[in-house]
Amino acid sequence: MYTPEEIYGEDDHPDWGLRALIAALVLVLAAGAAFAGWWFWMHRDVRVYMNGVAVDVTYHSTFDEVCAAAGVQPEAGDLYSINGNLIQDGGGEPYVVTLNGVELDKAARGSCKVEGDELLVVRNGGDVTEDSEVVERVVPPLLVPADSLRAVTFVSQWGRNGISRVRVGAVSGEEILEEVVQEPQNCILDSVNPVPSDGRKLVCITFDDGPSSYTADILKILSEKGAHATFFALGSGVASWPETTAAIEAQGSEVMSHTMNHLNHYATTSEETYQETAEAFETMRDYAGVYTSVIRPPYGNWNEYCWRSSGGTMSASVIWNIDSLDWELPGADAIVENCTTDVENGDIILMHDGGGDRSQDVEALPRIIDELHKQGFELVTLSELMDSDYRIPDEVARQYAPMPEDCAWPTEVAE
Numbered sequence: 001m002y003t004p005e006e007i008y009g010e011d012d013h014p015d016w017g018l019r020a021l022i023a024a025l026v027l028v029l030a031a032g033a034a035f036a037g038w039w040f041w042m043h044r045d046v047r048v049y050m051n052g053v054a055v056d057v058t059y060h061s062t063f064d065e066v067c068a069a070a071g072v073q074p075e076a077g078d079l080y081s082i083n084g085n086l087i088q089d090g091g092g093e094p095y096v097v098t099l100n101g102v103e104l105d106k107a108a109r110g111s112c113k114v115e116g117d118e119l120l121v122v123r124n125g126g127d128v129t130e131d132s133e134v135v136e137r138v139v140p141p142l143l144v145p146a147d148s149l150r151a152v153t154f155v156s157q158w159g160r161n162g163i164s165r166v167r168v169g170a171v172s173g174e175e176i177l178e179e180v181v182q183e184p185q186n187c188i189l190d191s192v193n194p195v196p197s198d199g200r201k202l203v204c205i206t207f208d209d210g211p212s213s214y215t216a217d218i219l220k221i222l223s224e225k226g227a228h229a230t231f232f233a234l235g236s237g238v239a240s241w242p243e244t245t246a247a248i249e250a251q252g253s254e255v256m257s258h259t260m261n262h263l264n265h266y267a268t269t270s271e272e273t274y275q276e277t278a279e280a281f282e283t284m285r286d287y288a289g290v291y292t293s294v295i296r297p298p299y300g301n302w303n304e305y306c307w308r309s310s311g312g313t314m315s316a317s318v319i320w321n322i323d324s325l326d327w328e329l330p331g332a333d334a335i336v337e338n339c340t341t342d343v344e345n346g347d348i349i350l351m352h353d354g355g356g357d358r359s360q361d362v363e364a365l366p367r368i369i370d371e372l373h374k375q376g377f378e379l380v381t382l383s384e385l386m387d388s389d390y391r392i393p394d395e396v397a398r399q400y401a402p403m404p405e406d407c408a409w410p411t412e413v414a415e
């Protein structure tokens with residue numbers, strides 16, 4: 001029999017190598033077990049509380065992961081306009097998160113890792129209404145047209161601005177009326193066929209499109225017959241015939257405006273309509289010393305929108321009841337007939353002293369005046385005729401009555 005020492009020898013006992021191998025194996029297994037233990041420990045479930053409800057999540061879960069596990073979707077509020085319209089989704093108050101009663105800012109929420117037993121509370125943001133301020137606004141008057149169109153349309157009441165307090169949304173620009181401090185006073189137009197209120201029998205002959213070379217002859221006839229008339233002169237004509245224009249007023253007749261260049265104002269811009277009106281008044285004043293705020297619109301075309309464009313320069317617009325049809329050149333007899341048949345008290349007769357051959361008008365005029373006198377009419381200016389009708393305000397009946405300075409001209413027509 002051999003002893004182990006005899007078989008293996010003293011120095012290289014096989015037992016030592018085996019032991020080292022086993023020891024290493026044990027160490028590896030132990031390390032593996034320790035790692036596994038650590039791994040499982042680090043990935044264990046922990047219990048936290050989200051808005052008072054228990055949620056089991058993995059250890060070191062983030063805030064977002066806890067929310068997802070709890071089915072909680074933190075939401076900021078929305079931003080609304082002063083009229084309640086949504087301006088920005090999520091543009092209201094931010095949501096607020098507390099951890100164990102301490103509010104977390106955004107960075108702290110990002111770095112939060114739960115370890116168990118935390119109390120998390122999420123409070124959604126509230127909706128917010130945009131900032132606003134209250135401002136005072138000037139409220140312009142409206143233009144109230146006349147019910148129906150008659151011979152003389154005039155301003156029966158000038159407009160005045162009102163004042164309102166308005167809340168304006170800082171983001172949306174929306175407005176809410178808070179308070180009417182002062183109601184605007186609307187500008188009101190009336191339209192009448194003048195009728196003398198004092199029992200007189202009056203007729204007004206009007207001459208359009210002048211002055212011209214015929215005007216002096218017409219003035220002479222008027223003087224001889226003791227009659228007066230109204231001349232609706234073109235601004236361009238007044239600039240060419242300033243002395244003739246002044247002579248009309250010297251005779252006791254009057255000059256009113258037929259606008260500057262005889263345009264059809266149903267086909268002009270608002271700016272052109274204003275120009276044609278205002279420039280004619282200025283020309284009459286500057287060239288002939290004539291102050292007037294009354295027009296006869298070319299072709300009779302003048303509606304509430306033309307009025308709106310006139311900017312407060314006008315007090316009246318005048319058309320006619322009787323048309324001589326002189327522009328057809330029908331002969332003096334026909335013109336006399338047209339101007340003297342079925343004439344009613346307060347009628348306004350349309351003739352022309354410019355714009356073409358007016359010799360038939362000159363020939364017809366003495367007979368027209370004689371016939372109207374025979375019928376008992378006085379031949380007066382338009383101002384005198386307007387002054388005779390109590391429905392037309394005194395200041396409008398005067399030749400010159402533009403808008404008073406403390407009044408305001410409307411920018412819109414009333415519906």
Ligand SMILES: [Zn+2]
Nearest residue numbers: 208209298299
């Ligand atoms: Zn004309």
